[in-house]
Amino acid sequence: MSESNSSTRELKHIYISGIVSGIFLCLIVILLLQIFGVIPKWWNTEFVKDVSERAGVVEQYVDKYYWKDNVSEQTMSEYAAKGMVSALGDKYSAYYTESEYNETMNGVEGEYPGIGAVIRTDTKTNRRYIDSVQEGKPAARAGVKPQDEIIRVDGQEISEKTMSELVQMIQKEEGETVVLTVGRKENDQTVQKDISIKIETIVSQSVESRMLDDGLGYIRIERFEKATTEQFRTALASLEEQGQKGIVIDVRDNGGGSLEACVEILDRLLPAGKLITEKSKGSGDKVYSSTDKEHFDKPVVILINGNSASASEVFAGTLQDRGAAVVTGTKSFGKGIVQTIYSLENSCGGGIKLTTGEYLLPSGRSIHEVGLTPDVEVEYEGATKKLGAEDDNQLRKAQEILKAQIEG
Numbered sequence: 001m002s003e004s005n006s007s008t009r010e011l012k013h014i015y016i017s018g019i020v021s022g023i024f025l026c027l028i029v030i031l032l033l034q035i036f037g038v039i040p041k042w043w044n045t046e047f048v049k050d051v052s053e054r055a056g057v058v059e060q061y062v063d064k065y066y067w068k069d070n071v072s073e074q075t076m077s078e079y080a081a082k083g084m085v086s087a088l089g090d091k092y093s094a095y096y097t098e099s100e101y102n103e104t105m106n107g108v109e110g111e112y113p114g115i116g117a118v119i120r121t122d123t124k125t126n127r128r129y130i131d132s133v134q135e136g137k138p139a140a141r142a143g144v145k146p147q148d149e150i151i152r153v154d155g156q157e158i159s160e161k162t163m164s165e166l167v168q169m170i171q172k173e174e175g176e177t178v179v180l181t182v183g184r185k186e187n188d189q190t191v192q193k194d195i196s197i198k199i200e201t202i203v204s205q206s207v208e209s210r211m212l213d214d215g216l217g218y219i220r221i222e223r224f225e226k227a228t229t230e231q232f233r234t235a236l237a238s239l240e241e242q243g244q245k246g247i248v249i250d251v252r253d254n255g256g257g258s259l260e261a262c263v264e265i266l267d268r269l270l271p272a273g274k275l276i277t278e279k280s281k282g283s284g285d286k287v288y289s290s291t292d293k294e295h296f297d298k299p300v301v302i303l304i305n306g307n308s309a310s311a312s313e314v315f316a317g318t319l320q321d322r323g324a325a326v327v328t329g330t331k332s333f334g335k336g337i338v339q340t341i342y343s344l345e346n347s348c349g350g351g352i353k354l355t356t357g358e359y360l361l362p363s364g365r366s367i368h369e370v371g372l373t374p375d376v377e378v379e380y381e382g383a384t385k386k387l388g389a390e391d392d393n394q395l396r397k398a399q400e401i402l403k404a405q406i407e408g
Contacts, residue, residue, distance in 0.1 A: 078350070085352060092339055093354045099168050101351035104341065111227065113174045114202045115139040119150065121163060128158060128166060130182070134202070142197045144180065151192060152181035172199045203227050209235035216402055217244035218395075220388060221265075224257035224311040229264040236268070236296070245406050246299035248398045252329060252387050256310025259338075259359075263288050266318055269296045273362070275318050278338055280357035299405035300325035301398040304372060305380065309333035314359050317372045321362040326405070328376040328398050336360075336368035376401060 081095040096104060116137025117130050130148040133140040150158060153169040161169070170178055176199050183190045206228045209219045217239035221228060239247065259278075266275050272292035279285050302316045302325045313332045319325035338357035344350050360366055382391040
């Protein structure tokens with residue numbers, strides 16, 4: 001056998017080792033998850049034996065016939081883990097690589113190291129642009145502007161990078177510096193600028209608020225994160241100071257997030273009573289209740305749509321069940337199950353998200369795969385497609401309902 005063929009075969013053995021290693025790492029994960037009580041009983045020693053035998057067969061065939069050697073051992077391991085979780089047949093469960101896990105947890109917490117800018121991809125050219133910058137944050141202070149095209153990060157071309165990879169390149173540790181090379185149009189010409197930006201901890205803004213006509217307040221919750229509770233309380237207090245007579249709370253296009261934040265905001269709005277029940281295989285039923293330390297005693301209208309899911313459905317449904325709000329808009333998504341994210345940092349790395357239970361509203365009803373039906377159904381007809389804009393007919397309907405409640 002030639003030196004070239006020998007090297008190729010050696011590389012193949014490395015890649016196959018990656019497959020086998022990945023599978024056995026996953027078995028370790030399974031054992032850990034069995035401790036948590038979230039793995040089906042049929043994932044037993046017979047299953048482990050069967051996987052080992054199949055891995056051996058796969059190793060023989062790939063080693064003998066597969067013609068490419070361009071997949072890293074780490075990638076093989078990670079995708080072996082992804083495949084095992086995907087075998088559950090649950091679209092909400094997933095194995096995360098280390099970078100995916102970190103990105104996911106940043107989204108849950110609402111705090112992350114970054115520059116305070118939103119990046120978008122031009123779907124036609126695959127070029128990356130700055131979509132917006134947060135006022136007073138590192139990117140804005142350094143001179144980054146919306147519509148700047150990102151060309152390089154720390155001297156590295158980014159044209160072949162995925163969005164996730166690009167974000168990871170920028171999100172360094174707090175206090176470190178990243179250099180963005182951007183293309184900017186000036187006097188009908190595109191000039192390149194190197195902009196040095198110091199990384200800071202960014203707290204994402206998930207709540208916005210304003211006064212509407214007739215003394216009505218408006219609060220939009222884009223997602224439920226760790227910081228959402230305090231942002232909501234601040235918004236509500238500001239509207240109270242401005243003399244609001246009632247509020248529209250908008251959770252359209254809110255895909256969910258932190259159950260803790262959802263419960264805390266419900267506790268702020270509702271008097272003492274049951275909020276939700278979390279049914280879990282691992283720890284049994286857990287009932288969340290409001291404490292009545294404070295509550296909101298003015299009319300409330302909740303806006304939902306087909307993209308309102310998970311925590312936002314729990315939020316709207318609990319207020320509806322408790323008779324504390326009128327829900328309007330269109331039927332919600334229908335995701336009423338619990339996902340728990342486990343860190344695998346001390347085992348095989350990354351993390352794993354599993355469906356571990358179901359939410360029930362105060363009345364005992366489930367919204368999973370059913371959705372939440374509004375009290376007043378209104379299809380969106382706005383031409384701009386921008387929620388909260390002047391032509392937002394669903395918001396106008398919510399205002400009408402709220403005004404009618406106030407006038408009694």
